[in-house]
Amino acid sequence: MRRLSLRTRLLLLTSGLLLAGLTLVSAVVAENLQRYQLDRIDRQLRSFTDLVSRVPTTGPPTTADPRARPELLDPALDLVGSPSLVYLDSAGTVVGGLHSTQLNDATLPSRDNLRTMRADGTAVELPAADGSGRWRAVARPTVGWDGRVVAAAPLTEADATIARLRTSSLVSGALLLVLLTAAGWFALGRGLRPLRRIEQTAAAIADGDLTQRVPALASPRTEIGHLASSLNTMLGQLEQAFADRAASEARMRTFLSDVSHELRTPLFGIKGSTELYRMGGLPERTDVDETMRRIDLEATRLTGLTEDLLLLARLDEAPDGSLDPTPMDLRTLATDARHDLRALDPSRPVELTGPGGAGSPGPAPVHADEARLRQVVTNLVGNAAAHTPPGTPVRIGVGTAYGRAVLEVADDGPGLTAEQAGRVFDRFYRADRSRNHAGGASTGLGLAIARSLARAHGGDVELETAVGEGACFRLSLPLLADD
Incomplete structure (x- = not known):
């Protein structure tokens, strides 16, 4: 990750967050839609079982052969939202019922699962006898005889709706992610352009051009503008510091040259006079006195110069x-x-x-x-x-x-x-x-x-x-x- 550029890392981060957000939104929408459909089916089944269970009879009602009038039965069952209706006696034996002609017995809930249902109106989920799908069922006690009535509806259509929603969410989310990633790539490139300008300026300064400055890339109230202003202030201080150091070095070189000359002149005068005396070039007393006078003048001058330099050093410190x-x-x-x-x-x-x-x-x-x-x-x-x-x-x-x-x-x-x-x-x-x-x-x-x-x-x-x-x-x- 450290080898990737800042632009790539930001893009990966934003794309990851976008993907997580799209996945979460899709999951929440699918879950809410599924819950809504189950609630709707449960309400229809409860209403239908309440209505059927309250019909007063002394035994299981007589049910006609569904194949006799399918053009009437199938639309009626679809209208009430319960393609399957089953009557059970007190022992749990199926004593009657009817279902849509579009369904066969293998795709209906198994009778063993129907016997285990509680007749309190609670909606339960049951598998088909052949395992091909899911059913939603509600049971109620009958009036006038000891039995139960069970209404069931398949969840095939609801599952298909959820599957279509998830598929469309996946496709649209993928397209949206690709489009936003491409847009983010260009947007980040444009947004990071000032940083590249700053990088170029820093590279030029590293090469020795201290006069370079970061151009006004954005408003001073923005982060980039504030950074550019701070960098320019720092660069100005650095340039001034280097200039001051160069000037100080130049003054020091001049100062050392002047000090060397000022010290050398009296020292050479003193040394020349002593060499002249040692070589016997001062035979007369008056010559010796004059030479000693010059030595005294040069020594006095040297002493004064040394004291002045020491005073300046103390004042500087x-x-x-x-x-x-x-x-x-x-x-x-x-x-x-x-x-x-x-x-x-x-x-x-x-x-x-x-x-x-x-x-x-x-x-x-x-x-x-x-x-x-x-x-x-x-x-x-x-x-x-x-x-x-x-x-x-x-x-x-x-x-x-x-x-x-x-x-x-x-x-x-x-x-x-x-x-x-x-x-x-x-x-x-x-x-x-x-x-x-x-x-x-x-x-x-x-x-x-x-x-x-x-x-x-x-x-x-x-x-x-x-x-x-x-x-x-x-x-x-x-x-x-x-x-």
């Missing part, structure tokens, strides 16, 4: 695990950021305003780790100083906007393209994509760390920029609750 939050105000960080910018470039104008450049600085109370937020602001300020020409004005805005505490670092520099703005928070991303940067220069982790720290506090760092219109980095954090 447990964003709030390394925080020590306390109540504070972002205005403190904004004031310190203005002093840091002036120290880095005294010629650079620095303005301290409210969010969006409107008004004066406002309060921005938050519950945060001040040291980590200071690291965020330092990265934002250092980014503005490193990627804008000297003397470019910078605005630092702080206050409350849209129900959140906000600190902005905006510059009037060259700005970024949309593609650069979309990747500026990626790790190791630099807008110029140059790997040849001086020691201590940015490794492309500052903004990634800033965003990770902001999100660990329940906030975020956003960028608004356009080519030629500068850039505005906005740190937003949840406000400190009033209590």
Whole structure:
């Protein structure tokens, strides 16, 4: 059965149920018809025996020879529904009777069976003397003398009617079963067509085409429609999951390549300096001092890079695990950021305003780790100083906007393209994509760390920029609750 198709199994099941139903209906109809005919014959026999038994006589009535007037006797017996009438005395001996001329004695009920009948009007079934058929008989006591009268009718016609009914039911049922089975085959084929479409879609997806979707095969309120909708949702999630995995693998490869390069550069510098010293290439003390200074710079750069990577790893694993939050105000960080910018470039104008450049600085109370937020602001300020020409004005805005505490670092520099703005928070991303940067220069982790720290506090760092219109980095954090 498991090797058969779903269409064949459904068809066999429905055909079996249909066959069982037709058989049951045929049996019930035949049984009811047979019972009806027996009841009808029994009523006729009881009525006839009641009528005959009440005729007052002093002995068995005289019965004429049935062969004398068959044209009168046979229709009369058929009319009352009793082709055979028998009188029995008290000893059970047949003392008279008559029957249709169309019957012979061999086809009548045997006299021994007639003697055993009870004269209470109960209808009984008796076999013919020669076993050729069945009879229905009723006995009543006579009036005026001690005897019984028995009326009997053959069941030949009733049995023939039942046989014809069963034959017609069998033939019509077989034809109906064949027709409905053929109709069911085509109906199931049409009904299962959506499942075949789903199967084809699944096969295409199994071959690697994740863009395939199940077409709208039926109304979403039907089982097939609901299944198609659920499958499309699942397929969309699978496609997105595979795309995310591919993108994650691509980012990981890029990340490992960048990490390898960033680690290799200072390590090669340190190793080259030590090889030069070992080969005697530093004869003067001043040469040794300069080489040690370069080694110290590369080691410092390597240490900072390692610490940044460890911080990002901790933030990825447990964003709030390394925080020590306390109540504070972002205005403190904004004031310190203005002093840091002036120290880095005294010629650079620095303005301290409210969010969006409107008004004066406002309060921005938050519950945060001040040291980590200071690291965020330092990265934002250092980014503005490193990627804008000297003397470019910078605005630092702080206050409350849209129900959140906000600190902005905006510059009037060259700005970024949309593609650069979309990747500026990626790790190791630099807008110029140059790997040849001086020691201590940015490794492309500052903004990634800033965003990770902001999100660990329940906030975020956003960028608004356009080519030629500068850039505005906005740190937003949840406000400190009033209590």
